[in-house]
Amino acid sequence: xxxxxxxxxxxxxxxxxxxxxxxxxxxxxxxxxxxxxxxxxxxxxxxxxxxxxxxxxxxxxxxxxxxxxxxxxxxxxxxxxxxxxxxxxxxxxxxxxxxxxxxxxxxxxxxxxxxxxxxxxxxxxxxxxxxxxxxxxxx
Amino acid sequence: xxxxxxxxxxxxxxxxxxxxxxxxxxxxxxxxxxxxxxxxxxxxxxxxxxxxxxxxxxxxx
Numbered sequence: 765x766x767x768x769x770x771x772x773x774x775x776x777x778x779x780x781x782x783x784x785x786x787x788x789x790x791x792x793x794x795x796x797x798x799x800x801x802x803x804x805x806x807x808x809x810x811x812x813x814x815x816x817x818x819x820x821x822x823x824x825x826x827x828x829x830x831x832x833x834x835x836x837x838x839x840x841x842x843x844x845x846x847x848x849x850x851x852x853x854x855x856x857x858x859x860x861x862x863x864x865x866x867x868x869x870x871x872x873x874x875x876x877x878x879x880x881x882x883x884x885x886x887x888x889x890x891x892x893x894x895x896x897x898x899x900x901x902x903x
Numbered sequence: 904x905x906x907x908x909x910x911x912x913x914x915x916x917x918x919x920x921x922x923x924x925x926x927x928x929x930x931x932x933x934x935x936x937x938x939x940x941x942x943x944x945x946x947x948x949x950x951x952x953x954x955x956x957x958x959x960x961x962x963x964x
Contacts, residue, residue, distance in 0.1 A: 805928050808924055808925075808928050809925060809928055809929075812921040812924050812925050813925075815921060816918075816921050819907065819909075819917065821904070822904070822905065822906065822907035823906070823907050823908075823909065823914075824906055871911065872906075872907075872908050872909065872914075875909065875914040875918075878918070879914075879918065882918065882921075882922065886921070886922075886925045889925055889926075889929045890925070890929065892929070893928070893929040902932065903932060
């Protein structure tokens with residue numbers, strides 16, 4: 765069992781091999797794939813993250829801020845903040861330009877909030893993919 | 904900045920479209936497998952939306 769597990773998870777490759785593509789994938793959605801010469805996959809990822817994020821903004825989605833309180837509040841708001849921030853430069857630009865939609869009821873705003881979070885989660889998937897490509901675990 | 908209003912159907916289908924594209928790109932190894940996985944994933948999303956939509960409609964009659 766342990767032998768099988770050891771075979772499934774090869775040791776972590778050197779940091780310099782994957783750190784830059786992963787960081788670039790976070791800051792610029794799809795950037796890690798472009799750096800690793802996976803252009804069309806990078807374009808699909810960049811387009812998906814960008815369109816989801818812009819749709820979220822157009823629907824006036826709420827951007828989470830870390831908040832403590834009961835366990836559920838902490839998980840939702842801190843998790844949402846991490847997911848929002850995972851969209852990289854899109855998140856920082858939106859904050860820089862003063863985007864601050866209030867957390868109000870309504871299905872459009874709710875969808876907007878979920879679209880913003882989903883854009884960040886897509887970018888996390890792109891970062892993991894960039895890591896796997898850079899470390900030679902995937903083509 | 905203009906405000907966009909989408910119906911539940913439009914929003915869920917857009918979500919399904921981009922989610923399927925990303926899942927297809929990151930989860931498979933060949934282009935053919937990626938395309939097939941993305942299309943299948945979108946079909947499952949869309950099927951679930953239709954199914955749940957009808958379930959809610961019939962449940963509220």
